[in-house]
Amino acid sequence: MPATRERSAPLTRGTLGVPGPSGAVGVRARSRGSAGLHPRLRAGLFGLAGVLLLALIWELYTAFGPADGVVIGGVTVLPRTTALAMPHLSVMFERLFEPVTGAASALPLWQAVLAGSLFTLGIAAVGWLIGVTVGLALALLMQRFRLAESAILPWIILSQTVPLIAIAPLVRRWGAQIQFGEFTWESWMSVALIASYLAFFPVSIGALRGLGSPDANHVDLMHCYAIGWWKTLWRLRLPASVGYLLPALRLAAVSAVIGSVVAEVSIGLRGGIGRLIVEYAGAAGNDPGKPWAPIFGSILVGLIAAGFVGLIGLFFRRFRRGEVTE
Amino acid sequence: MTNLNSSMPAGSVPAGSVPAGSVPAVSVHGVSRVFAARKGPGVAALNDVSLTVAPGEFVSLIGPSGCGKSTLLRLIADLDTPTSGSVEVFGKPARQARIDQDYGIAFQQAGLLPWRTVAGNIELPLELHGVAKATRRRRAADLIALVGLADFASHYPDQLSGGMQQRVAIARSLAESPSLLLMDEPFGALDEMTRERMQNELVRICAETKAAVVFVTHSIPEAVFLSNRVVVLEARPGRIRSVVDVSLGEMSGRNEDLREDAGFFHSLSQVRDLLHGTEVDANAPRTNAIPTGARGVETR
Numbered sequence: 035m036p037a038t039r040e041r042s043a044p045l046t047r048g049t050l051g052v053p054g055p056s057g058a059v060g061v062r063a064r065s066r067g068s069a070g071l072h073p074r075l076r077a078g079l080f081g082l083a084g085v086l087l088l089a090l091i092w093e094l095y096t097a098f099g100p101a102d103g104v105v106i107g108g109v110t111v112l113p114r115t116t117a118l119a120m121p122h123l124s125v126m127f128e129r130l131f132e133p134v135t136g137a138a139s140a141l142p143l144w145q146a147v148l149a150g151s152l153f154t155l156g157i158a159a160v161g162w163l164i165g166v167t168v169g170l171a172l173a174l175l176m177q178r179f180r181l182a183e184s185a186i187l188p189w190i191i192l193s194q195t196v197p198l199i200a201i202a203p204l205v206r207r208w209g210a211q212i213q214f215g216e217f218t219w220e221s222w223m224s225v226a227l228i229a230s231y232l233a234f235f236p237v238s239i240g241a242l243r244g245l246g247s248p249d250a251n252h253v254d255l256m257h258c259y260a261i262g263w264w265k266t267l268w269r270l271r272l273p274a275s276v277g278y279l280l281p282a283l284r285l286a287a288v289s290a291v292i293g294s295v296v297a298e299v300s301i302g303l304r305g306g307i308g309r310l311i312v313e314y315a316g317a318a319g320n321d322p323g324k325p326w327a328p329i330f331g332s333i334l335v336g337l338i339a340a341g342f343v344g345l346i347g348l349f350f351r352r353f354r355r356g357e358v359t360e
Numbered sequence: 361m362t363n364l365n366s367s368m369p370a371g372s373v374p375a376g377s378v379p380a381g382s383v384p385a386v387s388v389h390g391v392s393r394v395f396a397a398r399k400g401p402g403v404a405a406l407n408d409v410s411l412t413v414a415p416g417e418f419v420s421l422i423g424p425s426g427c428g429k430s431t432l433l434r435l436i437a438d439l440d441t442p443t444s445g446s447v448e449v450f451g452k453p454a455r456q457a458r459i460d461q462d463y464g465i466a467f468q469q470a471g472l473l474p475w476r477t478v479a480g481n482i483e484l485p486l487e488l489h490g491v492a493k494a495t496r497r498r499r500a501a502d503l504i505a506l507v508g509l510a511d512f513a514s515h516y517p518d519q520l521s522g523g524m525q526q527r528v529a530i531a532r533s534l535a536e537s538p539s540l541l542l543m544d545e546p547f548g549a550l551d552e553m554t555r556e557r558m559q560n561e562l563v564r565i566c567a568e569t570k571a572a573v574v575f576v577t578h579s580i581p582e583a584v585f586l587s588n589r590v591v592v593l594e595a596r597p598g599r600i601r602s603v604v605d606v607s608l609g610e611m612s613g614r615n616e617d618l619r620e621d622a623g624f625f626h627s628l629s630q631v632r633d634l635l636h637g638t639e640v641d642a643n644a645p646r647t648n649a650i651p652t653g654a655r656g657v658e659t660r
Binding site: 249251252254255257258259260261265269270273352353354355 | 437438439458459461463465467469471473474475484485488489516517518
């Protein structure tokens with residue numbers, strides 16, 4: 035019950051550095067803008083430093099690590115440092131600007147990877163949209179009817195224990211049977227559907243928690259106002275769930291990307307990052323830089339997807355007041 | 361309780377429309393509330409409680425924890441239904457009174473929506489009941505001035521102190537000009553100084569709005585300072601031990617000086633004695649009869 039004060043108190047102290055009474059309100063209000071930027075910049079710098087550190091460790095190990103790797107009791111603990119097993123970062127990047135194959139008409143590698151990334155991003159976006167819609171619908175149903183929660187929630191959790199590669203052929207076969215009028219089921223739709231299968235999960239769980247997050251106090255108040263469930267949903271439950279929904283949407287976006295990549299491989303869809311990863315992996319034997327390109331591509335897709343959800347979050351900042359932000 | 365047609369559009373009846381005078385603001389008749397327990401007969405939070413609150417009257421409910429004072433308030437607000445007995449608000453069943461928005465309510469926690477500004481929070485009930493934007497704005501501005509937060513209209517709740525948040529909650533409860541205010545320890549979470557200031561303000565607001573108030577509190581001075589009558593409850597089972605008439609004069613005449621008044625102290629000790637269950641009151645009637653005779657209230 036004491037959520038209102040609990041929520042506001044740590045924020046006040048955190049921003050000001052002193053437990054300020056009401057007189058400090060003005061200071062806090064003004065400092066909001068600049069105080070919001072500084073920690074974010076710092077977080078960005080730390081993130082960058084982390085990536086650089088990883089690159090440094092990679093290069094140091096390839097330079098000074100034993101050529102046959104570290105083997106303890108017959109088990110390889112650390113990989114071999116040969117140019118084939120662990121190519122230098124410079125090799126990976128230089129490879130990006132060379133043609134895909136020896137053929138005269140071949141595109142530079144980065145262009146092929148970029149095209150594949152965009153293709154996968156499109157499918158992931160469709161999967162994300164379906165997943166978010168389904169996830170929200172399930173959460174609303176569960177919030178409205180206690181019975182639905184007991185009936186559906188275990189299945190939602192169970193659904194995530196089924197491996198994607200197991201359902202991919204099923205989806206493909208069922209899809210192939212769908213045909214009405216002009217519409218025919220295409221392989222990319224199967225991939226999007228499988229991506230949505232991963233994406234709906236965090237949304238349904240996050241939204242269910244968010245919709246149930248208002249205090250008993252607030253719910254009582256809405257009851258006193260004699261407004262129905264829909265109005266309570268719109269005025270209280272949905273705004274209150276924004277803080278839970280945004281991380282869920284981001285998780286769903288990343289899940290949709292992973293789902294798309296894996297499903298592309300399982301279904302054998304051409305044109306996306308998943309296919310490129312498999313294709314280029316075969317070249318690792320004599321072209322060690324090549325398999326890394328689609329990996330970078332998939333990272334790029336994941337970052338774009340997560341960034342897009344971050345943008346959505348900017349529009350809902352008002353509803354995230356009282357959240358303690360780092 | 362009679363089952364009423366609930367198809368009536370909420371908020372269509374202006375809250376102030378109930379004629380004052382004849383119909384009591386609240387009328388509770390032989391109300392019991394038993395909370396079912398997993399084993400055994402269940403817990404009787406309230407047992408055969410009867411209480412009448414006149415229009416414009418300020419009545420405090422006081423008693424030890426578990427005496428059912430909050431339960432009684434929730435029954436009046438139709439946030440809960442009695443196991444037996446009837447609750448009427450302005451002559452209507454509690455449920456109809458809630459649908460008609462005949463009361464305003466404030467809880468111990470301010471319960472402001474964090475994503476709405478002070479003005480937005482006060483406008484909330486008006487907005488939910490379809491009041492036009494311009495009217496809403498004007499009403500909110502008036503109420504913000506009434507609770508002395510004119511400089512904070514566009515602030516968000518997390519930028520306010522606890523006392524300020526509670527003032528916003530009170531302004532919100534007054535938004536639809538109800539003839540009845542239900543308050544469940546609204547100052548319970550505030551420090552003593554803020555608390556006394558808020559009490560002074562509430563007295564002023566009540567004098568201005570002429571609303572009846574049912575006020576749940578733990579604090580004896582608070583109950584005596586604010587009320588026309590103090591209802592003392594006892595626990596297990598929750599019932600009314602006695603009702604003390606506090607004759608400290610009109611709301612409009614109450615101010616800081618009252619806290620040092622002899623009559624104030626007299627009522628204070630009277631309520632305290634009742635709460636601690638001294639032998640004098642062992643046989644006190646368990647209805648809402650006013651104690652008379654030797655323990656009668658001094659009239660000035």
